[in-house]
Amino acid sequence: MTARSVSRGSGFGRDAFRGVRGKHRGFRRSHIPHCASILLVLAGTSAAAEFPTSVQQGSLVRATVDPHAKVRYADRDLRIGPHGEVVFGIGRDEAGPAHVDVRSRDGTHRDVVIEVTPRDWPVERIEGVPPKTVEPPPDIAERIKREQARVVAARARDDARADFTQAFAWPVDGRISGRFGNQRIYVVDGKDVPKSPHSGMDIAVPQGTPVKAPAAGIVTFAEPDLYLTGGTILLDHGHGVSSNFLHLSRLDVKVGERIEQGQTIGAVGMTGRATGPHLHWGMNWFDVRVDPLLLLEPAR
Numbered sequence: 001m002t003a004r005s006v007s008r009g010s011g012f013g014r015d016a017f018r019g020v021r022g023k024h025r026g027f028r029r030s031h032i033p034h035c036a037s038i039l040l041v042l043a044g045t046s047a048a049a050e051f052p053t054s055v056q057q058g059s060l061v062r063a064t065v066d067p068h069a070k071v072r073y074a075d076r077d078l079r080i081g082p083h084g085e086v087v088f089g090i091g092r093d094e095a096g097p098a099h100v101d102v103r104s105r106d107g108t109h110r111d112v113v114i115e116v117t118p119r120d121w122p123v124e125r126i127e128g129v130p131p132k133t134v135e136p137p138p139d140i141a142e143r144i145k146r147e148q149a150r151v152v153a154a155r156a157r158d159d160a161r162a163d164f165t166q167a168f169a170w171p172v173d174g175r176i177s178g179r180f181g182n183q184r185i186y187v188v189d190g191k192d193v194p195k196s197p198h199s200g201m202d203i204a205v206p207q208g209t210p211v212k213a214p215a216a217g218i219v220t221f222a223e224p225d226l227y228l229t230g231g232t233i234l235l236d237h238g239h240g241v242s243s244n245f246l247h248l249s250r251l252d253v254k255v256g257e258r259i260e261q262g263q264t265i266g267a268v269g270m271t272g273r274a275t276g277p278h279l280h281w282g283m284n285w286f287d288v289r290v291d292p293l294l295l296l297e298p299a300r
């Protein structure tokens with residue numbers, strides 16, 4: 001058996017059932033992508049906006065606009081930082097192009113069009129899962145639902161801080177053992193049961209390895225023992241951008257604490273339904289999951 005599963009609807013996807021061992025069947029290495037950015041000068045208006053012309057699926061898009069502009073994307077008015085910082089997420093399955101409406105001070109609208117380039121999502125087939133573990137008993141399902149609701153609430157924050165503008169750093173040093181977006185299929189009684197794609201990236205490191213904040217933020221959630229995700233920390237980077245760190249063996253921070261980049265927030269473990277020690281690092285723009293790897297330097 002390589003992984004187990006209990007329920008649908010975990011906000012963290014199925015990762016709670018994944019560990020380090022034997023779970024990357026079908027894994028294919030792809031180059032670490034990054035996005036090009038150019039300066040778009042919007043002639044004839046007071047608003048100059050800098051957006052990438054093209055991004056990959058699962059990207060967190062950071063851009064700058066005139067601080068007095070109004071920006072709308074995906075039916076949401078984006079918060080604009082004092083220096084014109086804006087951010088939004090492009091989902092894993094977003095086909096694009098993405099349209100961003102930028103309204104300048106004089107009322108003129110500009111439709112900023114961003115091409116979304118598709119990615120190749122490897123499929124992992126996980127065999128040997130006992131069928132009875134695919135759906136949880138009602139009391140466990142109820143607990144998972146309650147815990148999930150608290151996580152969703154924490155991710156709904158729209159704080160004015162623009163910590164997301166920092167260059168993100170690796171929270172631990174190690175091999176990537178699971179990539180964002182990989183599609184998982186459980187083979188149960190000889191049938192393929194498609195499950196949610198992997199919601200973050202896994203880094204294989206020993207139990208107890210200190211986890212360092214990849215960027216500054218405020219702790220919005222810190223629980224040592226969630227059913228699926230075990231020791232769980234959410235760090236809010238502002239404007240709806242948050243990181244989640246799962247399966248931790250130790251939590252060093254409390255809700256409400258201000259954390260600086262590089263500060264130790266906890267330690268790697270295999271709590272919850274993980275089968276081996278690893279750090280799962282997920283990122284969100286509100287409820288849109290994005291790929292942390294796209295924010296990191298392509299150093300390895």
Ligand SMILES: [Zn+2]
Nearest residue numbers: 015201202280
């Ligand atoms: Zn994971």
